Amino acid sequence: MTPLIPEPVYDYEIALLVRAYKNALLSISAELSRLDLTAMSRANSRAALAEVAAILHGLNDESAAWVDRYIPKAATDGVARTIVSLGAASTLEDADKIVKFNRINREFVASAVADTQADLLAVTQNVDRRVKLAVRQATADSMRANLTRGINGNRTLNADILQRMKKTLGGAVDTGIIDAAGRRWKPEVYVNMVTRTKMASTQREAAVNEAVGRGAYYGVISRHNAIDKCRGYEGMIVKLTPDARGDYRYFGDLPRNEIFHPNCRHVITPIRDPKLLEQ
Ligand SMILES: [Zn+2]
Structure with a gap:
């Protein structure tokens, strides 16, 4: 979790x-x-x-x-x-x-x-x-x-x-x-x-x-039951660097009109191992 x-x-x-x-x-x-x-x-x-x-x-x-x-x-x-x-x-x-x-x-x-x-x-x-x-x-x-x-x-x-x-x-x-x-x-x-x-x-x-x-290259996007487009990103696991392994999106590539837009309150919580979170 x-x-x-x-x-x-x-x-x-x-x-x-x-x-x-x-x-x-x-x-x-x-x-x-x-x-x-x-x-x-x-x-x-x-x-x-x-x-x-x-x-x-x-x-x-x-x-x-x-x-x-x-x-x-x-x-x-x-x-x-x-x-x-x-x-x-x-x-x-x-x-x-x-x-x-x-x-x-x-x-x-x-x-x-x-x-x-x-x-x-x-x-x-x-x-x-x-x-x-x-x-x-x-x-x-x-x-x-x-x-x-x-x-x-x-x-x-x-x-x-x-x-x-x-x-x-x-x-x-x-x-x-x-x-x-x-x-x-x-x-x-x-x-x-x-x-x-x-x-x-x-x-x-x-x-x-x-x-x-x-040395932690992954993160999870926070959730607060957003009602805007951010909603689709809540709880998403992202890469913190494009070079990290695995089939996750790099946070810097996420569309800014959907997530991390002006006034957006979402944060990224870094994690070391996305596999642990997925279980
Ligand atoms: Zn947001």
Whole structure:
């Protein structure tokens, strides 16, 4: 039977980061809503953009610290699960004490940290670009409207123009990122998905690297009665390296739109001898 080792859950950690993004985006919205749209000048739009830049800078620092702390933690969890599943420790607590990243894992964790940093940085860069564009657009609209005010006897800004400026500024924060598959995500939903997926893949890959380093070349995919396409893979025995013997599929070749997809919670538990499990 499959050894029952608790599976890692990162809901709390991910919620911390998602909250940081939500708060930063709310602060940016608040900053933009304080702009006096009827009398915008280059000077006050510059001041607002400086505030926005400071908020995004703080967010980047916070998310870099998060990645530095939690991506290695996911790798540690993966290594600890491997240590327990291969019988070198009896509990995860005991395994945690002897976790040490082997050479493949040291390199792997460094690149997982860098990848995740880059993904999150893309989110703030996207917000930054959109907010700058929106503020410039609104400033130009405001200045042009003020220049032509009086031509038709209007003392105040045209309501349609004001409405359009509000929409442009509001949309700048709300419009998210478009992923490789062309799907559009709100920033905080995207951050949630990206970090959940990276934590899971880091855990999985680190577990496999540790297993292979210990001479265990097979694994079992966890089961929690999934209702999506993962269901067909639950309990499946896989190879952890394409060179392993036997008629099993290599985990790296499994279709990512079916198993280990974004937000997937399945893990691989390494084993030495698939024959024992099959009996
Ligand atoms: Zn899954």
